Amino acid sequence: MSQTIATPPTVRLDSDVIGKPISRPEGPAKVSGAAKYAAEYNVPNLWYGYIVDSPIVKGKITKIDASAVLALPGVQQVFSHENVPSFAWFDRSYKDDVAPGGSPFRPLHEPEILFSQQPVALVVAETFELARYAASILRIEYAVDEDFNTDLDKARAAGKGFDAPKGKTGFLPPPKPKGDAEKAFQAAAHKIEGEYVHHAQHHNPMEMFATTVEWLGDGKKLKIYDKTQGAPNVQQYISKIFGLGKDEARVISKYTGGGFGSGLRPQHQVFLAVMASLELEHSVRVSLTRQQMFSLGHRPHTIQDVKLSSDDQGCLQSIEHNAFAETSQYENETETVVNWSGILYKSDNSKFAYELAKIDVDTPADMRAPGAATGSFAIESAIDELSYKAGVDPLEFRLLNYTYTDPTEDKPFSSKRLIDCYHEGAKRFGWDQRNPEPRSTREGNLLVGWGMGSGCWDASMQKAAAKASLSADGQLTVSSATNDQGAGTYVIMTQVAAQTLGLPIEQVKFNLGDTDFPVAPIQGGSWTAASVGSAVQAVCQEIGKKLLKLAQRMENSPLEGIDFEDVQFADGHIRANEDITRTVAIAEVLAASGEAKVEAESSAQPNPINTMKYSMHSHNAAFVEVKVDEDLGTIHVTRVVNAVAAGRILNPKTARSQVLGGTVWGISMALMEEAYLDNNLGRYMNHNYSEYHIPVNADIHKIDVIFVEEEDDLVNPLGVKGVGEIGMLGVAAAIANAVYHATGKRVRDLPLTIDKLL
Missing domain, CATH: 3.90.1170.50 (Aldehyde oxidase/xanthine dehydrogenase, a/b hammerhead)
Structure with a gap:
C-alpha cells in the first residue's frame, strides 16, 4: 500500500509512516472521557x-x-x-x-x-x-x-416539479442528452423500466x-x-x-x-x-x-425513474435516469443524483433529468454520499434487473459496459481501478460459485441470495492552510482549523507531517478545530485528507527548506550547495539523495542555529489544469450475501465484501473503519431507515432512536474490506482520494439485488421491510 510522496522531499521507504495502521492519538481521551464535546x-x-x-x-x-x-x-x-x-x-x-x-x-x-x-x-x-x-x-x-403539503407524490401528481437551479456549490446539473434514448429503447432486444423510491432519512x-x-x-x-x-x-x-x-x-x-x-x-x-x-x-x-434533531435537515425523499435497454449480447443501447426530489419552500436544496449513471456506464443514447418540488418541510441536507447514495441504488438495481433480462451474469454485464473515460464530460479518468475492484472483490467473495437462478439456494428455511453493486464518488480537493512549529527539543506541532468527526483526521495528519520531515511520530502533534488556526474547509465531500493533508505536507516542506538553509550555515556542512529537491528527510536526519553519507541530524541543526523554534505557514489548492483535463473519482464494488426467512420475510445480511479503489491509503486502519461505517450505513439504508411522515399532520412520527431504526451489533455480520492499489499523481500532491462516502455506495443496491436472487421478488422501494416481501 505504501509509496513515496509524489512531491519533494524524497523519503526513504524504511522510514515510511504513511500507509501504516497507526492508532488515533486522541483515542485515550475519547474513551476516558477527557475529550470534551x-x-x-x-x-x-x-x-x-x-x-x-x-x-x-x-x-x-x-x-x-x-x-x-x-x-x-x-x-x-x-x-x-x-x-x-x-x-x-x-x-x-x-x-x-x-x-x-x-x-x-x-x-x-x-x-x-x-x-x-x-x-x-x-x-x-x-x-x-x-x-x-x-x-x-x-x-x-x-x-x-x-392548506399545506408535505407529500412529494402529491406534488408530483400536481405537476409541481421544476428543473433544479445551479445555486449550490458542488451541484452538477444532469449531463446533456446523447443520441435518441427513447428510440433506442423501443428498438432494443432487452429493456426494463422501473420507479425507485426512498423516503426521508435522518442523520442521527x-x-x-x-x-x-x-x-x-x-x-x-x-x-x-x-x-x-x-x-x-x-x-x-x-x-x-x-x-x-x-x-x-x-x-x-x-x-x-x-x-x-x-x-x-x-x-x-x-x-x-x-x-x-x-x-x-x-x-x-x-x-x-433527540426529537429536535429531526428539524435540521435530512436525506430528501426522492422518486427515480430508470429506463435501460441492451442488445442480445448485453451491450447497453440506452440509459434514461430521472429524479424527482423534495426541497423546502424557502431554499432549493440540490443533489447530484442522476449523473453517476452516465459516469459509470457507456451508451450512445442517454437522457437525464433532475427536478425539485417545494413542499412544507425543513430544507433537506447533505447526508453521507449525498445524491450518489440515492442515484446508485436506482441505477445499480436497474443494471442488475437488465442483466437478468439479457441472460448475462450481473458482474459480466458490468464488465461488458465498462468505460475507461467519463462519458458525461468526455474526459479521461485521472485513475480508475474499478475493474480491479470487480475482479478482486468477486474472487474474495467467491462469485464464480453463484447459481444464477433466483430461489435456487437454500439453507433449511432460509433462501440464500447473492448480489452486487458498484459506485463512484468525486475525488475532490479544496483550498486549505496549515502552520507548523518545530521547537529546539525536536517537537513538531502542526495546526489547521479543520475538523475530525471521527474519520481519523488527527492521526493521518500526524502521519503526513512525521513522514514529510522524517521525524518519529511520537515527536509530532496535530491540532485542529479552532478558528485561531489557519483556515480549512468544512469536513465533508471526502476531501479532508486531500485538502488538509496537502496543506500539512506543504507547510512541513517549508519547515524542511528552512532547516536545510540552517544546516548549510553550519561549519563544514555536509549539505553545502545541495538543493532542497535533492535531499531527503528520514530518521531524524537530512540526507543527500545521491550520497546518504552526507547527512546531518535535525537536532544538531536546531542546536547549532540557536533558534528556539522554526515556524512556517503554507496552503495548498487544486491544480486547475488537472481538474479541467481529468475526471477524478474513487470507485468501489460491493458483493453481498443475504439470507431470507421464507415464512417470515426477515432479511439478514450475512456477508459483505467491499472492494475500494481510493488512491493512496494513508492509514489502512482508519480507512477500513470508514469503509466499514459506510457499509453498515448501506445495510441500514437498504433494510431499516425511513422517517415516517404523517402527511395529515405534516410531522415525522418516529423522531427518536426507539422507532427510527438503525443497525445494532446483532444486525451486522462479516464485512471484508479490500483496498485495491491505485496510484494517482494527478488528483492532489498526496495522491489520496477520500473514503468517507465511497464505502456506502452500491451496498443498498447489492442487498436489493441479493434479495431478488434469493426470493425472485424485485423490490424498488426502500427500506426492504417484511411487508414488501410477504
Missing part, C-alpha cells in the same frame, strides 16, 4: 437555553404569553420574534459556505411558520431543568393554515447539536464551543449576522460525535446561543433534544 465545557456561571418548537406545519403565531414563564425564579428571558434584536441578516440573505439557493431559514425572525418543529422561542434560565420546564408552560397561540449522529458560548466580558468577545463539521464556516456565519470581528467570535470544535453532513451548515442552536449570550451579556448553552 460542545455541551461538556465547564464554563463558570453558565445559563441554559431550551428551544420551543412549533406544533403546526404552516401558519402564523398570533400571541405569545410569557408572563408565567418570566415569573419563575431563575428564568432570565424568553426570546421570540417579538423581542429579538434586529440584525442586518434579517433583511438580507446572508448564507453559510454550503447554503443552497434561496433564502435561508432565520430563527425567530418572523411569526410565520414554515415547517413542523420550527423553533419559535428560546427560554433561558439558570439551570437546564428549569429552562425545560419553563418552555413546557410557555403559551403560544397560532393561526393554522390547513450520536452527539446531538449543542453550542456553549462563553461570555468573556471584554466588549462583545465570545468563545464559542460548537458541534459542527467546520469551525471557520460557523465563525463566518456568526460574524456576518452579529457584526463581530474574527477576534470577537472564536469558534472551537475539537471533537465531533458524528455529523454525516448534518454539521456542514451552522444549525440554528448556534445562532440562538450567540444571540442570547450577546443580549444577556452572559455565558449560555443551548442543546437540542
Whole structure:
C-alpha cells in the first residue's frame, strides 16, 4: 500500500509512516472521557437555553404569553420574534459556505411558520431543568393554515416539479442528452423500466447539536464551543449576522460525535446561543433534544425513474435516469443524483433529468454520499434487473459496459481501478460459485441470495492552510482549523507531517478545530485528507527548506550547495539523495542555529489544469450475501465484501473503519431507515432512536474490506482520494439485488421491510 510522496522531499521507504495502521492519538481521551464535546465545557456561571418548537406545519403565531414563564425564579428571558434584536441578516440573505439557493431559514425572525418543529422561542434560565420546564408552560397561540403539503407524490401528481437551479456549490446539473434514448429503447432486444423510491432519512449522529458560548466580558468577545463539521464556516456565519470581528467570535470544535453532513451548515442552536449570550451579556448553552434533531435537515425523499435497454449480447443501447426530489419552500436544496449513471456506464443514447418540488418541510441536507447514495441504488438495481433480462451474469454485464473515460464530460479518468475492484472483490467473495437462478439456494428455511453493486464518488480537493512549529527539543506541532468527526483526521495528519520531515511520530502533534488556526474547509465531500493533508505536507516542506538553509550555515556542512529537491528527510536526519553519507541530524541543526523554534505557514489548492483535463473519482464494488426467512420475510445480511479503489491509503486502519461505517450505513439504508411522515399532520412520527431504526451489533455480520492499489499523481500532491462516502455506495443496491436472487421478488422501494416481501 505504501509509496513515496509524489512531491519533494524524497523519503526513504524504511522510514515510511504513511500507509501504516497507526492508532488515533486522541483515542485515550475519547474513551476516558477527557475529550470534551460542545455541551461538556465547564464554563463558570453558565445559563441554559431550551428551544420551543412549533406544533403546526404552516401558519402564523398570533400571541405569545410569557408572563408565567418570566415569573419563575431563575428564568432570565424568553426570546421570540417579538423581542429579538434586529440584525442586518434579517433583511438580507446572508448564507453559510454550503447554503443552497434561496433564502435561508432565520430563527425567530418572523411569526410565520414554515415547517413542523420550527423553533419559535428560546427560554433561558439558570439551570437546564428549569429552562425545560419553563418552555413546557410557555403559551403560544397560532393561526393554522390547513392548506399545506408535505407529500412529494402529491406534488408530483400536481405537476409541481421544476428543473433544479445551479445555486449550490458542488451541484452538477444532469449531463446533456446523447443520441435518441427513447428510440433506442423501443428498438432494443432487452429493456426494463422501473420507479425507485426512498423516503426521508435522518442523520442521527450520536452527539446531538449543542453550542456553549462563553461570555468573556471584554466588549462583545465570545468563545464559542460548537458541534459542527467546520469551525471557520460557523465563525463566518456568526460574524456576518452579529457584526463581530474574527477576534470577537472564536469558534472551537475539537471533537465531533458524528455529523454525516448534518454539521456542514451552522444549525440554528448556534445562532440562538450567540444571540442570547450577546443580549444577556452572559455565558449560555443551548442543546437540542433527540426529537429536535429531526428539524435540521435530512436525506430528501426522492422518486427515480430508470429506463435501460441492451442488445442480445448485453451491450447497453440506452440509459434514461430521472429524479424527482423534495426541497423546502424557502431554499432549493440540490443533489447530484442522476449523473453517476452516465459516469459509470457507456451508451450512445442517454437522457437525464433532475427536478425539485417545494413542499412544507425543513430544507433537506447533505447526508453521507449525498445524491450518489440515492442515484446508485436506482441505477445499480436497474443494471442488475437488465442483466437478468439479457441472460448475462450481473458482474459480466458490468464488465461488458465498462468505460475507461467519463462519458458525461468526455474526459479521461485521472485513475480508475474499478475493474480491479470487480475482479478482486468477486474472487474474495467467491462469485464464480453463484447459481444464477433466483430461489435456487437454500439453507433449511432460509433462501440464500447473492448480489452486487458498484459506485463512484468525486475525488475532490479544496483550498486549505496549515502552520507548523518545530521547537529546539525536536517537537513538531502542526495546526489547521479543520475538523475530525471521527474519520481519523488527527492521526493521518500526524502521519503526513512525521513522514514529510522524517521525524518519529511520537515527536509530532496535530491540532485542529479552532478558528485561531489557519483556515480549512468544512469536513465533508471526502476531501479532508486531500485538502488538509496537502496543506500539512506543504507547510512541513517549508519547515524542511528552512532547516536545510540552517544546516548549510553550519561549519563544514555536509549539505553545502545541495538543493532542497535533492535531499531527503528520514530518521531524524537530512540526507543527500545521491550520497546518504552526507547527512546531518535535525537536532544538531536546531542546536547549532540557536533558534528556539522554526515556524512556517503554507496552503495548498487544486491544480486547475488537472481538474479541467481529468475526471477524478474513487470507485468501489460491493458483493453481498443475504439470507431470507421464507415464512417470515426477515432479511439478514450475512456477508459483505467491499472492494475500494481510493488512491493512496494513508492509514489502512482508519480507512477500513470508514469503509466499514459506510457499509453498515448501506445495510441500514437498504433494510431499516425511513422517517415516517404523517402527511395529515405534516410531522415525522418516529423522531427518536426507539422507532427510527438503525443497525445494532446483532444486525451486522462479516464485512471484508479490500483496498485495491491505485496510484494517482494527478488528483492532489498526496495522491489520496477520500473514503468517507465511497464505502456506502452500491451496498443498498447489492442487498436489493441479493434479495431478488434469493426470493425472485424485485423490490424498488426502500427500506426492504417484511411487508414488501410477504
